Amino acid sequence: SPSTASPAHSASTASTVITNIAALVTNDPSLGDRSPLGLIQDAAVVIEGDRVAWTGESSKAPATDNRVDAEGRAVIPGFVDSHSHLVFAGDRTQEFNARMSGRSYTAGGIRTTVAATRAATDAQLEANLTHYLTEALRQGTTTFETKSGYGLTVADEARALRIAARHTDEVTYLGAHIVPPDHADDPAAYVALVTGEMLDACAPYARWIDVFCEQGAFDGDQARAILTAGKAKGLHPRVHANQLSYGPGVQLAVELDAASADHCTHLTDDDIEALANSSTVATLLPGAEFSTRAEWPDARRLLDAGVTVALSTDCNPGSSFTSSVPFCIALAVRDMRMTPDEAVWSATAGGAAALRRTDIGRLTPGAYADLALLDAPSHVHLAYRPGVPLVSQVWRRGVPVT
Numbered sequence: 001s002p003s004t005a006s007p008a009h010s011a012s013t014a015s016t017v018i019t020n021i022a023a024l025v026t027n028d029p030s031l032g033d034r035s036p037l038g039l040i041q042d043a044a045v046v047i048e049g050d051r052v053a054w055t056g057e058s059s060k061a062p063a064t065d066n067r068v069d070a071e072g073r074a075v076i077p078g079f080v081d082s083h084s085h086l087v088f089a090g091d092r093t094q095e096f097n098a099r100m101s102g103r104s105y106t107a108g109g110i111r112t113t114v115a116a117t118r119a120a121t122d123a124q125l126e127a128n129l130t131h132y133l134t135e136a137l138r139q140g141t142t143t144f145e146t147k148s149g150y151g152l153t154v155a156d157e158a159r160a161l162r163i164a165a166r167h168t169d170e171v172t173y174l175g176a177h178i179v180p181p182d183h184a185d186d187p188a189a190y191v192a193l194v195t196g197e198m199l200d201a202c203a204p205y206a207r208w209i210d211v212f213c214e215q216g217a218f219d220g221d222q223a224r225a226i227l228t229a230g231k232a233k234g235l236h237p238r239v240h241a242n243q244l245s246y247g248p249g250v251q252l253a254v255e256l257d258a259a260s261a262d263h264c265t266h267l268t269d270d271d272i273e274a275l276a277n278s279s280t281v282a283t284l285l286p287g288a289e290f291s292t293r294a295e296w297p298d299a300r301r302l303l304d305a306g307v308t309v310a311l312s313t314d315c316n317p318g319s320s321f322t323s324s325v326p327f328c329i330a331l332a333v334r335d336m337r338m339t340p341d342e343a344v345w346s347a348t349a350g351g352a353a354a355l356r357r358t359d360i361g362r363l364t365p366g367a368y369a370d371l372a373l374l375d376a377p378s379h380v381h382l383a384y385r386p387g388v389p390l391v392s393q394v395w396r397r398g399v400p401v402t
């Protein structure tokens with residue numbers, strides 16, 4: 001039945017109806033086919049200001065100022081990319097070449113990007129960030145989280161977050177990405193810096209705190225100390241967990257009620273059970289396994305255990321240099337045993353869950369009008385037609401952006 005946005009949101013100037021949508025993914029399971037995607041056929045969506053005001057059958061759509069004919073194509077919520085590393089300079093082409101010749105990925109490559117990032121000006125970092133954001137937006141990403149982690153000094157981490165905060169509300173302090181070369185002899189002193197002066201300088205710009213909990217980065221005890229210090233400063237935890245090896249990251253994420261445990265490539269049955277009994281989302285990042293020629297995370301095992309799964313790009317110059325959520329959806333379906341419906345849900349509603357947001361990742365009255373019109377009759381084509389640029393138009397906060 002028709003409904004309107006709350007009065008706080010209806011001070012909008014213009015309204016738009018998109019009609020003749022062959023398949024509309026709402027992610028509201030009470031709508032349409034009653035599946036998790038809440039798929040409505042022959043649908044319309046009404047946008048008022050920056051919000052969704054109405055969804056339903058195309059023939060019942062209310063009249064509005066503007067009308068867009070979807071011509072039998074599909075509409076989905078904009079992608080919520082809940083894991084990226086976009087404040088950096090330079091690239092790692094040589095390292096990628098070496099890897100594709102047989103060398104394996106290690107955390108150590110991060111140092112190359114740290115050196116390039118420290119040497120860059122603020123303007124260069126911001127131009128780089130804007131470049132990748134524009135790229136992502138054209139491919140349907142309307143919300144993104146991004147992190148520091150390539151500065152690793154008080155000033156360089158704080159400036160990364162200051163720059164990121166101009167472009168997104170979902171900013172993550174990752175001073176604990178690796179122990180930088182300048183602290184190689186004294187990791188404990190670096191942890192003290194990350195939990196002390198650096199945290200004080202970074203907390204004003206960030207919502208989240210993250211740690212790379214991994215061999216060659218930070219162990220479980222260090223990670224607990226860092227995340228606990230962040231919590232005490234009002235930051236909420238998320239964790240790079242169990243990417244390269246089995247380890248304590250996932251259990252720690254659950255223990256600290258992290259919004260998300262990210263990567264989740266090497267999981268024991270206990271890890272899966274801990275996630276299933278928690279509100280911590282497992283964020284899978286298949287671009288990383290693709291670009292490092294690593295074993296795929298087993299999405300099926302997580303889903304069958306009842307874990308909430310998000311799908312994101314991990315876009316960064318080392319382990320996953322893609323900004324394309326559609327590419328990650330195709331990988332997840334082909335190689336991680338997800339169905340196309342599950343992958344599309346995870347890249348939209350799943351990403352929103354990993355950011356503990358209910359105002360994005362769904363197309364229901366009151367949610368932000370962040371949506372993508374596909375050059376395809378169904379969202380399934382995102383996996384079925386890999387590598388094809390199917391996102392033909394994007395609205396962000398009700399405004400057409402492409």
Ligand code: NIG
Nearest residue numbers: 110212240288314316318319
């Ligand atoms: O999520 N795993 C740690 N951090 C990144 C890689 C960063 C890099 O190699 O520059 C990741 O994969």
Ligand code: FE
Nearest residue numbers: 083085240314
């Ligand atoms: Fe990452």
